[in-house]
Every structure is written in structure tokens, then in C-alpha cells.
Amino acid sequence: MPDLDETGDETGFDEPSGPEPGEPQLRAALEAILLVVDEPVAEVTLAQVLERPTHEIASTLRELAGEYTAAGRGFDLREVAGGWRFYTRAECAALVERFVRDGQQARLTQAALETLSVVAYRQPVSRAKVAAIRGVNSDGVMRTLTARGLVEEAGTEPESQAVLYRTTSYFLERLGLRDLDELPALAPFLPDDVENLEEQPK
Amino acid sequence: MPDLDETGDETGFDEPSGPEPGEPQLRAALEAILLVVDEPVAEVTLAQVLERPTHEIASTLRELAGEYTAAGRGFDLREVAGGWRFYTRAECAALVERFVRDGQQARLTQAALETLSVVAYRQPVSRAKVAAIRGVNSDGVMRTLTARGLVEEAGTEPESQAVLYRTTSYFLERLGLRDLDELPALAPFLPDDVENLEEQPK
Amino acid sequence: MHLEVFQGPFDLLLGLISKHKLDITEVSLHQVTDEFIAYIRSRGPEWDLDQTSHFLLVAATLLDLKAARLLPTGEVEDEEDLALLEARDLLFARLLQYRAYKEVAKVFSGRMAEEALRYPRLVPMEAAFANLLPELILGIGPEQLARIAMKVFAPKAPPTVSVTHMYQPLASVREQAAILVERLRRAGRATFRSLTSDCAGTYEVVARFLAVLELFREAAVSFEQLEPLGDLYVTWTGATDGDIAVGDDYDETAERRNRPGAGTSGDDAEDGAEDGDAGDA
Numbered sequence: 048m049p050d051l052d053e054t055g056d057e058t059g060f061d062e063p064s065g066p067e068p069g070e071p072q073l074r075a076a077l078e079a080i081l082l083v084v085d086e087p088v089a090e091v092t093l094a095q096v097l098e099r100p101t102h103e104i105a106s107t108l109r110e111l112a113g114e115y116t117a118a119g120r121g122f123d124l125r126e127v128a129g130g131w132r133f134y135t136r137a138e139c140a141a142l143v144e145r146f147v148r149d150g151q152q153a154r155l156t157q158a159a160l161e162t163l164s165v166v167a168y169r170q171p172v173s174r175a176k177v178a179a180i181r182g183v184n185s186d187g188v189m190r191t192l193t194a195r196g197l198v199e200e201a202g203t204e205p206e207s208q209a210v211l212y213r214t215t216s217y218f219l220e221r222l223g224l225r226d227l228d229e230l231p232a233l234a235p236f237l238p239d240d241v242e243n244l245e246e247q248p249k
Numbered sequence: 250m251p252d253l254d255e256t257g258d259e260t261g262f263d264e265p266s267g268p269e270p271g272e273p274q275l276r277a278a279l280e281a282i283l284l285v286v287d288e289p290v291a292e293v294t295l296a297q298v299l300e301r302p303t304h305e306i307a308s309t310l311r312e313l314a315g316e317y318t319a320a321g322r323g324f325d326l327r328e329v330a331g332g333w334r335f336y337t338r339a340e341c342a343a344l345v346e347r348f349v350r351d352g353q354q355a356r357l358t359q360a361a362l363e364t365l366s367v368v369a370y371r372q373p374v375s376r377a378k379v380a381a382i383r384g385v386n387s388d389g390v391m392r393t394l395t396a397r398g399l400v401e402e403a404g405t406e407p408e409s410q411a412v413l414y415r416t417t418s419y420f421l422e423r424l425g426l427r428d429l430d431e432l433p434a435l436a437p438f439l440p441d442d443v444e445n446l447e448e449q450p451k
Numbered sequence: 452m453h454l455e456v457f458q459g460p461f462d463l464l465l466g467l468i469s470k471h472k473l474d475i476t477e478v479s480l481h482q483v484t485d486e487f488i489a490y491i492r493s494r495g496p497e498w499d500l501d502q503t504s505h506f507l508l509v510a511a512t513l514l515d516l517k518a519a520r521l522l523p524t525g526e527v528e529d530e531e532d533l534a535l536l537e538a539r540d541l542l543f544a545r546l547l548q549y550r551a552y553k554e555v556a557k558v559f560s561g562r563m564a565e566e567a568l569r570y571p572r573l574v575p576m577e578a579a580f581a582n583l584l585p586e587l588i589l590g591i592g593p594e595q596l597a598r599i600a601m602k603v604f605a606p607k608a609p610p611t612v613s614v615t616h617m618y619q620p621l622a623s624v625r626e627q628a629a630i631l632v633e634r635l636r637r638a639g640r641a642t643f644r645s646l647t648s649d650c651a652g653t654y655e656v657v658a659r660f661l662a663v664l665e666l667f668r669e670a671a672v673s674f675e676q677l678e679p680l681g682d683l684y685v686t687w688t689g690a691t692d693g694d695i696a697v698g699d700d701y702d703e704t705a706e707r708r709n710r711p712g713a714g715t716s717g718d719d720a721e722d723g724a725e726d727g728d729a730g731d732a
Contacts, residue, residue, distance in 0.1 A: 071323065071340045078323025079341030080348045083580055085393075085573050096348045121273065121280030123569070133572040138273045139281035140568035145298055146282050146290075147570055155563070158458050160556035167559075168552070180549060182461030194384040196360060222559065223566040231558055236551035287574045336577060349576070349583045356588050366600035383603055389573060396575045397587055423589050424596065433597040435604065 073099060073107050087130025087220070128219035129226060155195075162188040163197060167218070168233055171201040171211035197221065275301060275309050287392075289332025357393075364390040365399060369420070369432060373403040373413035399423070461549045627655065628662035632695050635672065635687035643683040671695050 071079070076097055081088065090108070094101040108131055112124040123134050135143045155163065162185045165177045177185045189212060192198040201213040219226065273281070278299055283290065292310070296303040310333055314326040317338075325338045337345050357365070364387045367379050379387045391414065394400040403415040421428065575581070591599070631646060643663065650656045663685060666672045671689030676682070689695060 071338070071344065072321060075321055075323035075338065076341055076344045079337040079345050080323070082324045082335060082337050082572070083345055083349065083576050085389075085571075085575075096351055097344065119274060119277055121277035121282070122284045122572075125569070133284055134569040135281040135284055136273070136277065137565070137568035139278055140570075142273070142278050142298065143281050143285055143570050146286050155560070157556070160560050161458060161552055164552045164556045164559055168555070180545075180552060181458070182545070182549060183458065191384075196385065220571070221566060222562045223569070224562075231555065233551055233555060236554040237547060281570075284572050285570050285574070335574075337580075342579070345580060346583055349580045350585060356590060362591065362596075362599050363603050366596050367603055369596060370600045370604070392573075392575060396581060397584075399587075423587070424593050426593060431593070433593050435597055435601050 073097065073103070074111055077104070077107060077111065081124065081131060081133055084132065087126075087128050087132045087216075089130045093131075125223070126225050127223055128216040156188075158185070158188045159191055163192055163214070163218070166192070166198055166212050167214050167227070167230055170213035172213075173204055173207070173209035173211055175207075175209060177212075275299065275305070276313055279306070279309060279313065283326065283333060283335050286334065289328075289330050289334040291332045295333075357397075358390070360385075360387070361390045361393055365394055365416070365420075368394070368400050368414050369416050369429075370435065372415040372429075374415075375406055375409070375411035375413055377409075377411055379414075458553075461546060462553070465546060465550055465553075624658050624661045624665060627659040628665055628695065631659065631662050631666060631685075632671070632689075635685065636689075636691060638687075640684060640686045643685055646685060666695065669695055 077093060080093065080096070090101050090104045093108075094104045097104065108124060108126070115123055121136055121139050123136050124131055125134050127134075161181055162177055165180050165185075166172055166189075169176065169180075174186055174189055177189065189198065193200070193212075196215055197218045198212050199215050201211045203210055214227070224230065279295065282295065282298070292303050292306045295310075296306045299306065310326060310328075317325055323338055323341050325336050326333055327336050329336075363383055364379055367382050367387075368374055371378065371382070376388055376391055379391065391400065395402070395414075398417055399420045400414050401417050403413045405412055416429070426432065576584070634646065635641065643660070646663075647656045647659050650659060663672065666689070667674065669689070671687070673686045673688050675684040675686065677684075
């Protein structure tokens with residue numbers, strides 16, 4: 048048989064860098080651990096448990112995620128809110144919906160979305176500040192956002208004793224962001240000619 | 250090269266029998282569904298939702314399971330109690346155990362504490378009722394509390410058939426209480442914003 | 452006529468400005484007023500005190516802008532002009548800032564919708580591992596549990612109208628009316644421009660304008676405007692002496708300021724509905 052020389056290639060997978068004999072490979076260990084978690088797990092946590100350098104964990108996770116995507120699997124590994132987690136693939140949403148008990152997330156109102164964006168970019172921020180930016184009282188919306196777990200209290204302002212608010216890691220999850228640095232820049236939403244406005248009286 | 254004739258075998262996957270264009274393939278759909286279900290799903294159920302013959306579902310699931318095993322993945326698809334579910338692979342058990350033991354998951358979140366307090370004071374209570382009181386879906390936290398043995402099912406509501414929940418004896422033990430009568434009465438504790446409450450519309 | 456629901460006065464103002472593709476400086480107060488009245492009418496029985504008070508804020512904002520617009524453009528001659536220009540620039544900046552957040556809120560909404568297509572794995576741990584979980588740190592005793600319960604069971608705090616975003620009335624309408632009475636009795640007729648030439652700031656111009664309206668209500672003055680956007684002439688028609696009673700409706704608000712529970716807010720009405728949805732899910 049012509050392919051006898053090529054033993055080991057039948058699975059089509061690359062061998063991981065250094066599996067100990069008798070121990071599961073790193074990729075398998077990561078898959079197994081991520082299967083039992085119900086919240087994102089940080090690379091550094093995985094590195095500690097598996098006693099491997101964080102960069103190796105990071106690259107292996109990215110490899111796995113890429114492999115799942117290339118193979119068109121129904122699940123995906125994603126880094127969201129500071130950690131990795133199994134997700135279903137977006138294409139399968141219609142089918143998965145029928146099995147998920149929690150059902151669809153209630154949509155946020157325009158008022159809630161506006162308040163959420165002010166908190167996201169100005170955190171930690173007081174309700175009064177949010178009201179000043181939106182031009183309208185936002186206390187009720189802030190309560191809703193807090194109840195929904197998208198926003199939480201973050202201490203008080205030293206001078207005014209006003210309660211400050213910030214976004215939660217659930218907020219990052221709902222937006223599919225790794226961290227707050229991934230928020231889109233606000234600048235492009237401001238007109239190019241902000242400076243010109245000052246020129247207008249002429 | 251000797252294996253040029255064998256194109257199509259490189260991925261190690263059989264082509265699925267008939268994916269509709271634009272729809273996820275059957276194998277991806279099965280993977281996505283099984284990723285989110287929390288109890289084994291029968292082949293018949295999957296066949297109904299995916300509108301495919303049961304024998305096709307059965308053979309695809311066996312194919313997937315075989316593929317995971319051949320590739321040495323950290324998860325496994327197994328048929329248990331009349332249904333299919335993802336499990337961690339036995340070889341990875343030691344690592345998963347270590348992860349679970351070292352885990353940081355030992356503290357209850359604020360959402361879980363709130364839900365626990367509602368169950369404690371309103372038992373037996375349905376998930377819908379808890380959600381109504383908290384103003385936010387509480388299904389996930391209820392699962393955590395049940396998994397942690399603090400809360401348990403207590404029959405169903407006659408009219409709605411909704412599952413009711415109550416606290417367990419482990420809950421009493423953890424709080425250092427002999428029985429539920431020892432829970433502090435709610436009246437003496439006034440919420441922080443008591444002034445506002447007085448202003449409530451009569 | 453399609454009318455959307457606005458998220459507060461800034462939103463309404465932005466909406467009207469963009470609809471007419473107008474520069475903020477060109478917004479015509481009567482046009483916006485007409486549209487607002489049409490808006491209120493279109494909602495029929497839903498007519499809402501909250502919407503109306505929002506409009507008052509828009510109107511005050513516009514009045515401010517108009518006052519700024521009446522300034523001779525080009526050079527800034529004295530501190531009053533400067534104050535008005537600053538007030539206007541501040542309003543521009545606030546409107547632009549608000550618009551940026553409004554835009555980014557759309558991005559948030561889109562991302563959330565897309566993200567909702569991906570379901571995270573949220574499955575209880577396999578039985579084999581569940582009992583290995585470290586002993587739970589409850590971290591609270593019975594008293595704390597009761598406290599948490601009280602907080603959860605507490606009726607949602609009543610909606611209040613925050614007025615912190617409104618202008619601090621530094622000028623009393625009653626005092627401004629007294630100044631006007633004295634001047635108009637002396638001059639008989641004057642332009643509003645000249646009557647406000649000595650105002651210390653926008654707030655005083657606004658107070659003086661409100662005082663003129665109050666005097667009109669008392670039938671002590673009449674108005675004449677020869678052309679649209681032209682000078683407003685104020686003519687004294689009241690008694691030549693004696694006290695003119697001017698209501699202190701405006702000045703009272705300063706004292707009410709810190710009392711909550713004065714009304715309801717539109718935001719809260721929406722929230723109630725939203726919470727309901729979550730409960731049913």
C-alpha cells in the first residue's frame with residue numbers, strides 16, 4: 048500500500064507541540080475544561096491549572112477556534128469578557144433557539160441603549176452626569192440596566208457622594224467584547240467640523 | 250505522490266448527506282444544539298426539530314462521536330439515558346477535576362444572593378415569580394443555586410404547572426438556622442432609600 | 452405626518468434640526484412650536500405632562516439660541532456678548548455630544564442583536580465533577596440575607612423628575628418685572644433689545660422676557676413686531692402708577708427643586724414595560 052509510510056497523518060490534525068506520554072494533549076485538556084465551565088475562563092487561569100505558559104494556552108485556543116471555524120462546526124470557541132468559552136455558531140441560531148430555555152433576551156429601549164452607551168464611555172459616572180449628557184432624567188433607565196446586570200454601582204464620588212456606575216462583565220458578554228478597550232471609538236461619531244463650530248459666529 | 254487519488258479524505262470527515270444551501274449542515278446543527286442542552290436529547294426529538302429522518306440523525310451523531318474520538322478531542326458525544334449529550338473525555342477527567350477543585354466559583358454572585366433571598370422568603374415559588382420580583386430573568390441563577398444544593402424543586406403550581414422551588418436543609422445549615430421560622434422578619438430592615446418610598450403616589 | 456417618539460428635549464431638538472437640515476442658529480421658534488403642538492395633538496389622549504415639560508426645556512434652549520443669534524456677529528465687544536456666545540457654544544457641544552452617544556447606541560444595539568445569535572454553553576456540571584466544587588462560601592448571615600430580601604422586595608423607588616439639567620434661575624422674574632415697569636412707564640415704548648441691553652447674562656434676558664409675558668397677561672403692555680425676526684416693540688398700556696402684581700410662578704420652582712416625587716418621567720414608564728417583559732421570558 049502506497050501510504051504505509053505516512054502513518055500518523057490519517058487524522059489530518061497537527062501534532063501538538065509536546066504531549067506527555069499518557070497525559071491528554073493540551074488541546075484536549077482545554078476542550079474538556081471549557082466544556083464544564085459556565086462563564087468565561089481567563090487564559091491565565093487555564094495556564095495555572097494546566098501548568099503551561101500563558102502564551103502557549105493562548106495560541107492553542109486560537110488554533111482550536113480557527114479549526115472549528117474552518118471545519119464548519121456548530122460550536123465555536125470565543126474570547127469574550129476576559130475569558131474563553133464555547134458558543135454556538137451564529138448560523139445555527141434559529142435551531143438553537145428552540146432548545147434554550149431562557150429564550151430571547153428582551154430588547155433594550157432606545158433610552159436604555161443611550162444610557163448604557165454613556166455609562167460605557169464615561170465610567171465611573173453618576174446619574175446626574177448621564178442626565179446632563181442625555182438632557183433628560185435617566186434614573187429609571189439606570190435602575191433597569193442595574194436590574195438587568197448590565198450596569199453596577201462603583202462606589203461614590205468623593206466630593207458629591209453621588210453613586211457612580213460602571214458596566215459589568217455581562218455587558219461585555221452581551222456585546223461580544225473582550226474588554227472595554229474594544230469599544231468602538233467615539234470620535235468618528237462626532238462631526239469632523241467640531242472645530243468649525245467655533246468659527247461660525249464670523 | 251501516491252495519495253493524489255484520495256482527494257477528499259484529507260479532512261477525515263465524510264461529507265454530510267444533503268445540506269441545504271444557506272442552512273447549517275446537519276452535523277453543525279447537531280453540535281450547536283447539543284452544546285446548549287442541559288439534559289440528554291433523544292434522536293426522535295432532534296429528528297423532529299431538524300426535519301430529518303431519525304436514522305439519519307442517529308448515523309450522523311455516531312459519525313461525530315467517532316470523529317471526536319479519533320481526533321482525541323477533549324469532549325465526547327455519548328448516548329445516555331435515551332438521549333445524546335456532550336461529556337468530557339475520560340482521559341481528561343484528572344485535569345478537569347483539578348480545574349474544578351481550584352476553581353474560583355465558590356462565591357455566590359449578587360444575582361444569586363438576591364434570588365436565594367426571594368426563594369427563602371417566598372417559598373415555594375416559581376421561576377416566573379422570582380423573575381417578576383427581581384425584574385430580571387433568573388433561570389440561570391436558579392440552576393446555580395439548585396446545583397449548589399441551596400435550593401430544590403418542590404412540586405408544581407396546580408394552575409400553571411410551573412415548577413416551584415424552596416430552600417433546602419443545606420441552606421439552613423449554611424446559614425446556621427434550625428428552621429425557616431428563624432429567618433429574620435423583614436419589617437425591621439428598611440431599605441436605603443426610605444425617604445423616596447414615602448413620596449410614593451398614594 | 453410621521454412623528455417619532457423622542458428621548459428627551461435634546462433628542463427632539465436634534466430631530467427637528469436634522470429634519471429641516473437647519474443650522475441650530477437658524478431654527479425658527481414658531482416652526483418648532485407648531486410642530487410640537489402637532490406632535491402633542493397627534494398623540495391625542497396620551498397627552499403628557501412630561502412631554503410638555505420637556506418641551507419647555509427645548510423652548511428655553513431655543514430661546515437661548517435665539518438670544519445668541521440676535522447678537523451682532525463678527526466681533527465680541529463686551530462680556531455680555533461673550534457670555535451668550537459661550538452659552539451657545541456650550542449648547543452646540545452638548546447637542547453634538549448627545550448625538551455621538553445616540554449614534555454609538557445604534558452600534559450597541561446592532562452588536563447585541565448579532566451577539567444574541569450565539570448562545571454560550573450554560574450547562575450544569577457533569578455529576579462526576581459537581582461534588583468536587585469547592586465548598587461554597589456563602590459570605591452572608593441571616594441578617595444580611597434579610598437585608599438583601601428587603602432591597603429586592605422594596606417597591607421600585609418612585610419616578611422623580613430631575614431638574615439638575617435645567618438652568619439655575621439666577622434672576623427673579625418679579626424683580627425683572629419691576630425694572631421693566633419702571634422703565635416702560637418712563638419711556639412709554641421700547642424695543643425688547645434695548646430693554647435687555649443691560650442684562651448680566653442669558654438667564655436675565657430669559658427672566659426679563661418672561662416678565663414681559665407676565666406684564667402682557669396683566670394687560671400692562673402690548674407688543675408690536677413689524678417684520679418676522681425683527682425688533683419686538685413693547686408699549687406700556689398699564690396704569691401710570693401703583694403696584695403691578697406679577698405672579699411668582701417661576702421663582703417658586705427654585706424652592707421646589709430639591710423635593711422628589713413631583714411628577715413622572717417618560718423613561719420610567721418604559722422601564723415598567725421592559726421589566727414586565729423580562730419577567731415573562
